Amino acid sequence: MYSTKYHNPASIDAATAALSSGEEAKVLAGGQTLLPTMKQHLAEPSDLVDIRGIAGMADISANGATLTIGAAATHASVADNADVQSLCPALAGLAAHIGDPAVRHMGTIGGSMANNDPAADYPAAALAMNATIVTNSREIAADDFFDGLFATNLEDGEIITAIRFETGAKCGYAKFPNPASRYAMVGVFVAQTGGGVRVAVTGAGDDGVFRHAGLEAALSADWSEGAVAGVDISPGGLLSDFHGDSAYRANLIGVMAKRAVAAS
Amino acid sequence: MANINITVNGKSVSKDVEDNTLLVDFLREDLRLTGTHVGCDTSQCGACVVHVDGKAVKSCTTLAASLDGAVVTTVEGVANGELHPMQTAFNDNHGLQCGFCTPGMIMSGIDMVNRYKADGRELTADAIRHELEGNICRCTGYHNIVKSIQDAAAKM
Ligand SMILES: Cc1cc2nc3c(=O)[nH]c(=O)nc-3n(C[C@H](O)[C@H](O)[C@H](O)COP(=O)(O)OP(=O)(O)OC[C@H]3O[C@@H](n4cnc5c(N)ncnc54)[C@H](O)[C@@H]3O)c2cc1C
Ligand code: FES
Ligand code: FES
Numbered sequence: 001m002y003s004t005k006y007h008n009p010a011s012i013d014a015a016t017a018a019l020s021s022g023e024e025a026k027v028l029a030g031g032q033t034l035l036p037t038m039k040q041h042l043a044e045p046s047d048l049v050d051i052r053g054i055a056g057m058a059d060i061s062a063n064g065a066t067l068t069i070g071a072a073a074t075h076a077s078v079a080d081n082a083d084v085q086s087l088c089p090a091l092a093g094l095a096a097h098i099g100d101p102a103v104r105h106m107g108t109i110g111g112s113m114a115n116n117d118p119a120a121d122y123p124a125a126a127l128a129m130n131a132t133i134v135t136n137s138r139e140i141a142a143d144d145f146f147d148g149l150f151a152t153n154l155e156d157g158e159i160i161t162a163i164r165f166e167t168g169a170k171c172g173y174a175k176f177p178n179p180a181s182r183y184a185m186v187g188v189f190v191a192q193t194g195g196g197v198r199v200a201v202t203g204a205g206d207d208g209v210f211r212h213a214g215l216e217a218a219l220s221a222d223w224s225e226g227a228v229a230g231v232d233i234s235p236g237g238l239l240s241d242f243h244g245d246s247a248y249r250a251n252l253i254g255v256m257a258k259r260a261v262a263a264s
Numbered sequence: 265m266a267n268i269n270i271t272v273n274g275k276s277v278s279k280d281v282e283d284n285t286l287l288v289d290f291l292r293e294d295l296r297l298t299g300t301h302v303g304c305d306t307s308q309c310g311a312c313v314v315h316v317d318g319k320a321v322k323s324c325t326t327l328a329a330s331l332d333g334a335v336v337t338t339v340e341g342v343a344n345g346e347l348h349p350m351q352t353a354f355n356d357n358h359g360l361q362c363g364f365c366t367p368g369m370i371m372s373g374i375d376m377v378n379r380y381k382a383d384g385r386e387l388t389a390d391a392i393r394h395e396l397e398g399n400i401c402r403c404t405g406y407h408n409i410v411k412s413i414q415d416a417a418a419k420m
Contacts, residue, residue, distance in 0.1 A: 001284045001286070002284065003282070003283070003284050004283055004284050005283055006266060006283035006284075006327060006329040006330065008329075008330070008332075028327075028330075031325055031326065031327065031330075032307065032322075032325055035286070035307070035325045035326070035327070036305075036306060036307045036325060038284075039286075039305060039324075040305065040306075048283070048327075050330055052330075076319075099397075099398065100310070100395075100396075100397040100398025100399075101320055101372065101375065101376065101379075101395055101397075101398060102310065102313055102320045102321050102322045102372070102398050103307070103322070103398060105319040105320060105321050106321050106322075106325070106326065180308075181308070182397055
């Protein structure tokens, strides 16, 4: 691993100062993506600014149907949280199936959102539920947050502090994990929201997580597995790789959408 | 360079570490605790699993500098005069062949039993297989590893 300078700030202000101090400073959260990338010499941050020591960053709180999850909350703490389990069991279940137990003890929701891996789970939940991404300087709707493979609309030095979900109506998530990596080959999150039915697909799009208009229309008219069966799912714009071609992934989207509705 | 004060297997340790030192290298190179293994470069094999503040983590994917004040337990620290029930169970059930993955299996096994016991959930064979997704063994076919963990769970 290349050398780097480790910072452990106790406040957001100290963190932003540390982020602007280095040539190529990066936020460090659970490290479950960033450290493997550094080990493989694919990233060479001059500075690592650990946000886990900032008070309140890992808090999870519920206010009515609004769930606010601190950016440094680990996948395990989200999966085990009583408020998440009661307000949005689909989200607790999603967190419980990310990677493996050791990854879940360290990896965080903020890191997953900032990384926007095209096969990550949380981006599907955030997009389907139109979550709000809260940063040190502003609030961003999920619709405006994701920006293609491994890209988001975060500015340099901007820190996600929390993700806010409006819960209340039905939600469901189903993923077909890659048997080796446990990332999604295809994951589908279905949600009834104040703004209507929303369906987000991860693992499949060649430009990252996306909403599926056909599934949304069908499920708005009839929230059922049968409604999914009638939707034509095109392989256009889907990933093809040695794990599966775009036609295979298109078929999996339908299968996962049915399972997600059944689980809702 | 950072100075860290941590507790490793019950002993306090105060040492300077480079900012980019991984916990596994700190354990193996600085403390000469070579029971914790490195089996991959991709954070996927679990041979390096140790407990940090009571939770299983991959020591190859954790910075030592971030652990000031932490309590770390490695496979060398689980026996208490006699073997830990998890170690005995791997012995009794032939849960290993070459043994390379075993330190990680033992540490993940103890972690899962502790979590399931704390939640009052039953650790079924299916649950053990799901829990072992981050621990790869290239020798045994997993069957006896699952049996070992089930056996230990009944005795812990
Ligand atoms: C073996 C393995 C299996 C995995 N399986 C899955 C899976 O099935 N599904 C899945 O979704 N993920 C999976 N992951 C990824 C895992 O969920 C990561 O924890 C997650 O993607 C990144 O979170 P982190 O906290 O570890 O972030 P880090 O690795 O610390 O950081 C990742 C990136 O996000 C940035 N960042 C982190 N936090 C913030 C913040 N608050 N504000 C701004 N930027 C920030 C960092 O600068 C870095 O660029 C897996 C990882 C491993 C090693
Ligand atoms: S060496 Fe840590 S997961 Fe393989
Ligand atoms: S016993 Fe050889 S790798 Fe598991």
